[in-house]
Amino acid sequence: MSVTPTLPPIRALVVDDSGFMRIALRKIIEADGDIRVIGEAKNGREAIRLARELKPDVITMDIVMPEMDGIEATQRIVKEVSPAPRVIMVSAQTQEGAVATLKALRAGAADFISKSTAFADTDLGQLDAELRDRLRQWRTAATPAVAGPVQVQPEIAPETTASPADLIVIAVSTGGPLALPVLLGAMGPIEPPVVIAQHMPELFTRSLADHLATELGLAVREGVMHGLLPPRTVTILPGGQDGVVAYGRAGSFELRPTTGTGFVHPSGDLLLQSAALTARSPVAAILTGMGSDGAAGAAAFRRRGRPVLVQTPASCAVAGMPSAAIAAGVATHVLDLKAMGMKLAALSRGPAPGRE
DSSP states (O other): OOOOOOOOOEEEEEEOSOHHHHHHHHHHHTTTSSEEEEEEESSHHHHHHHHHHHOOSEEEEOSSOSSSOHHHHHHHHHHHSSSOOEEEEEEOSSHHHHHHHHHHHHHTOOEEEESOOSSOSSOHHHHHHHHHHHHHHHHHHHSOOOOOOOOOOOOOOGGGSSSOOSEEEEEEOTTHHHHHHHHHHHHOSOSSOEEEEEOOOTTHHHHHHHHHHHHHOSOEEEOOTTOBOOTTOEEEOOTTOEEEEEEOGGGOEEEEEEOOOSSSSSOHHHHHHHHHHHOSSEEEEEOSOSSOTTHHHHHHHHHTTOOEEEEOGGGSSSOHHHHHHHHTTOOSEEEOHHHHHHHHHHHHHOSOTTOO
16 A cells, blocks of 8 residues: 655745734645745845745745845845745735836746735735645646656648748746747747737736837737737737637737636637637747646647647746646647747748748
């Protein structure tokens, strides 16, 4: 009779300048008994010191604090503490909070969770519903997977790739704010519309689009439902909403709202499925992220013999989504981000000269 080993409790450090929030977070985190708060800090300087001394597995990090904010503290912790803990930002769901959260993600934070909702500036019910599961997911994400052979579909028949791509769709989740600049920078300006389903709440995707446009000098924007998807433009689906691609005015692609039943929004599966049904020569890409979103949508591409590019699991912040696509047998190319960007650019131009 086999016995499943019991994992030791996850060790958490709570960082918040509010004494009330530190108490509330401790109660929420320790409610089920499998996560233990081993320390509390009221500013970024204390957080760095305690991270060095206590070696937590995860840190919940406030953003706005005296002496040193959560962004600078996160940047120093991920560089100076070994092994580096996973830092989860506890952020306000406002436009200002979204901008600060993206800065923290670029500074090395692994993930974020909103402490506010449309109903309250501090919604403890929302935190109670999500925070423990998010911390547990990071333990799973940090556990190395057993290495195995990568199953890649055979090269696509020439007749299915003879035309240049007329639409590129991308599914991405955790790690996206760091992965997307690398991918889009390597891809550069291309003719077909690019549509991205990045798992984020509303407000955050607008800040992400603005940041990418400024950093890369590309036409990147947050999408508008029932708006056209113009060529030479990267469109990020609005946060918290599912969207699909359809034919719009004058034969152009259009973004339309839908309602998915999954746990993540915007849904990569719904976006990919609609692209496979609508576009003549679509191309799909699946990047870093927890879970399996994108794999079911990619299956629709494979049924049509269309390319599905998947990020190499080893290069992901979290390899769940690419690994799920590989395991499902729907990946046609497994590439790092720079190689993927160059491949997307090549597919948007059509086959190489001389190819039949």
